Amino acid sequence: MDVVGHWKLxxxxxxxxxxxxxxxxxxTKPARAAEAAGNLISIPTGDRMALVFFHSLEAPVQCALEIARGLKKEPNMQLRMEIHRGSVHQVRDVNDRPNVAGAGINTAQRVTDCGNPGHILLSKRVALDLAQSRRWRGHLHELGECPVKHGVPLSVVNFYSHQIGNPHVPTKIRLAQAKQARAKRLPTTCRFV
Incomplete structure (x- = not known):
């Protein structure tokens, strides 16, 4: 998750x-329960915070929902959140504290970078798993691809309800879709010599 505008403070x-x-x-109940069971690593990094849940698909979603509800009491704090499921390796940081490394945490950060304030964005991998549950299916809204680091496309899904999340298409995705639409409309010319 990422505190939007943190650098301006x-x-x-x-x-x-x-x-x-x-x-x-x-x-949040999910964070407390996972921490008590030894299934959570929390990594604060200034304007960002990563919560790495082990052994649960729904705990990160529940946690994001509870965080979003808690933020309603903090109108001056804007946050964007992401949920991704991928491989990570537990490591020790320079201060000998638990940390993680690997593609899972890198992809999660890229999903975050696709969003605007209030978004709870999911990687397509997580959304496909959650779509198997009636409880979550109605909150999943396909956004398409978001260009991330080095222009690599990442399939992203928006998670929102009437009370939680941001229902608008993120700016980064909207601009990428507009650019694609313009490229399709460009005339193609051929010259034969």
Whole structure:
């Protein structure tokens, strides 16, 4: 997850925003339960925070929903969240704290970068798994491909309901779709010599 506009805040405001977000996250039932079971690694990194859940597909979704509800009490804090399921390796950071590395965490960050404030974006992989449940199916809205690092396309799904999430197409995806539409309309010319 990513605090939008964090870099614009003064240092004490950044610290306060991180403290408030950490409290919201710690107060979620899925995070508390996963942490108690040893199935969660939390990684705060300034304006971002990664919650790596092990052994559960629904816990990250439930956690995102509870965080979104908690943010309703924080109107000045804008967050964009992502959920991806992929391989990670547990490692120790330079301070000997638990951390993760691997394609899973890298892809999750790229999914986040596709969103705007309020979005809960899912990788297509997660959405396909969640679509098997009646509980989640109605909240999944296909967005198509989002160009990420090095222009590589990533299939993204928007998760929202009437009360939670952002129903609008993210700016990055809207611009990419407009660019594709313009490219299709360009006339093709041939010259024979």
């Amino acid at each position: 003064l240092l004490d405001e950044q610290r306060d925003a991180q403290r408030r977000l950490s409290k919201i996250v710690r107060d």
